Amino acid sequence: MQYLNDLFDEEHKLREQTKSIRLIKKAKFLDKKNLHTYEWTEQIRFPPHTSKEEICSLSFIEKGESVVLVGSPGTGKTHLATGLGRKACENGYEVRFYRVAHLVEELEQALRLSKLSAFRKKLEKVDLIILNEMSYLPFSKEGSELLLQLISEFYEQKSLIITSNLEFSQWNRIFVDSRLTAALVDRLNHHAHIISYQGESCRLTNALSKRK
Numbered sequence: 001m002q003y004l005n006d007l008f009d010e011e012h013k014l015r016e017q018t019k020s021i022r023l024i025k026k027a028k029f030l031d032k033k034n035l036h037t038y039e040w041t042e043q044i045r046f047p048p049h050t051s052k053e054e055i056c057s058l059s060f061i062e063k064g065e066s067v068v069l070v071g072s073p074g075t076g077k078t079h080l081a082t083g084l085g086r087k088a089c090e091n092g093y094e095v096r097f098y099r100v101a102h103l104v105e106e107l108e109q110a111l112r113l114s115k116l117s118a119f120r121k122k123l124e125k126v127d128l129i130i131l132n133e134m135s136y137l138p139f140s141k142e143g144s145e146l147l148l149q150l151i152s153e154f155y156e157q158k159s160l161i162i163t164s165n166l167e168f169s170q171w172n173r174i175f176v177d178s179r180l181t182a183a184l185v186d187r188l189n190h191h192a193h194i195i196s197y198q199g200e201s202c203r204l205t206n207a208l209s210k211r212k
């Protein structure tokens, strides 16, 4: 009996590992960054009722909530987003990682080729979508609307992690229409953990210490 139990356990572990490797591949992360190499510094400010432990438990995915990471360049937003995404894959969630500018291009192209519903269908089974670099690049009106439409569809059904250099009050700079921006910010404010970063770029600190 013991032998069979061990055999089943081993088989189960192997299947879980294979599944998580497959999910990580499908997520299309930019790099291999993970939570083990992430340093939780004093620079990170959590809103009330949110903690590092809560975010890392990924309970926000189960609840269909989102996480917005806001701060200056090089402060570790993409690293944290990737680490959380990778852990989500290891826990069996379907994840997609997008640079926002690329996602908007893909949406515009899908619209031109009348393949928008096929594109949306591809995302139907996804539990967590990471939108990296919702930043300075302004979108066309059409691009803004497509992105907003997609986010509105996900709202309360799936989870999002968004990284941005800009605070909500400046998102008018990215989206052309201030009415649409207000609608997006309102949705995110309602259901998101907004984590902000204070302080200097890690890239800059690393470069300076190497020079020394």
Ligand SMILES: Nc1ncnc2c1ncn2[C@@H]1O[C@H](COP(=O)(O)OP(=O)(O)OP(=O)(O)O)[C@@H](O)[C@H]1O
Residues within 6 Å of the ligand: 033, 037, 038, 039, 040, 041, 071, 072, 073, 074, 075, 076, 077, 078, 079, 080, 133, 163, 164, 165, 202, 203
């Ligand atoms: N807290 C941290 N722990 C470990 N590494 C970090 C941390 N913060 C930043 N880094 C490292 O510094 C580099 C820059 O971080 P990252 O790309 O995540 O910044 P970012 O906030 O996304 O910047 P940008 O706004 O320019 O996209 C990466 O190599 C990252 O691994």
Ligand SMILES: [Mg+2]
Residues within 6 Å of the ligand: 077, 078, 079, 132, 133, 163
């Ligand atoms: Mg980044």
